[in-house]
Amino acid sequence: MGEIIYAVLQFAGILAFAISGALVGVRHNLDLLGVIVVGASTGIGGGILRDILLGINPPTSLVYWPNAAVAVAGSLVVFFFHPKITRLRHFEVVFDAFGLGLFSANGAAWAISISEPLLTAVFVGTITAIGGGVVRDVLVNTVPGVLTRELYAVSAFAGAITAALLMKFTADIVLASAVGGALAIVLRLVSYSRGWQLPVPRPAEASGVSS
Amino acid sequence: MGEIIYAVLQFAGILAFAISGALVGVRHNLDLLGVIVVGASTGIGGGILRDILLGINPPTSLVYWPNAAVAVAGSLVVFFFHPKITRLRHFEVVFDAFGLGLFSANGAAWAISISEPLLTAVFVGTITAIGGGVVRDVLVNTVPGVLTRELYAVSAFAGAITAALLMKFTADIVLASAVGGALAIVLRLVSYSRGWQLPVPRPAEASGVSS
């Protein structure tokens, strides 16, 4: 039972990120394969990066076909039905938030489950969550949103550290992934809808005496 | 004999990609070392990515000097003789197509030869072929052409799957690399010259009732 829930959480993360990536591809007017490449890269890119960092070769998503199949299926749905999807505003942000939360918590919990130390688990969870989106943004040549969006990396970090700590104390990977993921998703969506921002640097001029 | 042909095919792929990368560097007016860096990164970048994914450390091209030597030599030729090369129009596309075809087929055939499953081989071949060009385009800060050019990724994918299947049935890495590579090169060049494109998404406005 736990295994099934865990697999569902993983596929949900891949699907959510693939949809967000394919929506970006559609907005950039890419062709069918371009949309699939961006969607699939966003969906499985973070996990591939995680496996490279942890020395799992070849990365799971290049061996285990359901991961890629889910990512491609999500991209195809967007390609053919995107007018219905984009009509619902903010959907891109919502799917991205689900991918972010599920990946950060899952990645961190999984790293603890293979006996990596806490610091490594938090790093790996955060990188897994952010990696797919960075690949997506670099592919379409925009500034990676992770650096500018409302509490984006903070949400991933909070989800990863929560999941890693829960794993340390309960060793329950489903519980850790679900709670850490939910926290990250809520934090990201609330900060998006409220427009919460971290402080920006004081402008350099402010240190001058007068204008 | 087979080994020699295989090595020649590999060097041809590295050389073709290095030339295409160096031509891009020259067009962006980079200096001598910039042209060498972009050329060499394009020539050996895809193979390094392949080795990272398959867990071959350090990557072959960082240990076996002829790979880098061929890539640097190709870049130097372009730097000093590029007016003659660029005079021949479309040469950049032609060299890039040869690199694409040779790398996709070679990468896939090689992955099968070390007992990776079919899916992994096709992924690895495609990533090897596309990787060098993505590195090149990211270095000069343009949208990676893989997402927008005529049947670019399709050609790499077709070459990789053909080579992987031939390897499965014949176990002849030279045959698989040559046939898969030739298919990808022809497909890419024909689609380039004919302007073949995959379908693009329906515009979102098309779903509205009227303007």
Place this chain on the structure above:
Amino acid sequence: MGEIIYAVLQFAGILAFAISGALVGVRHNLDLLGVIVVGASTGIGGGILRDILLGINPPTSLVYWPNAAVAVAGSLVVFFFHPKITRLRHFEVVFDAFGLGLFSANGAAWAISISEPLLTAVFVGTITAIGGGVVRDVLVNTVPGVLTRELYAVSAFAGAITAALLMKFTADIVLASAVGGALAIVLRLVSYSRGWQLPVPRPAEASGVSS
């Protein structure tokens, strides 16, 4: 004693690169976490790339917390005190040059110390030095400076080859790192202040007969 000096050289490289990355983040008006992400990625990114290439999983900086702590501390100092830092002109270039020199020499010397061949050591040192800056520039979506700045990659290459050769002959990692690093820093700063450039390609028009 040697070990302490070596550790200090490593931390100095991470700190120098983190400061240069955070300064770029401040100039792009990123928020607190954005500045930390760019600063830390620049500080530890090159080393992570080095560890991936050499098959050290997980990369040292994701396991050994002082590396990340130094990078985050440097980024925080820049975030809160940057008006004082940016007032001193050219500081970004100076910190970047120290990171470049220390990383290229350190990376090459360390690769020799674990019995990698000379070619691999020079490649790894150069990639370690350049990698952090490339990550920084890609994150903020600018053309990586490595391709356009005065003798940038040349300096890294010179530091790496000097350190690798010294290691081969003396097996003294502190001496090799210090001498190679100093050479790269001096070469980079002198070429910056004098505006030294490598030759650029002849314009294609120059090969024509007349205007």
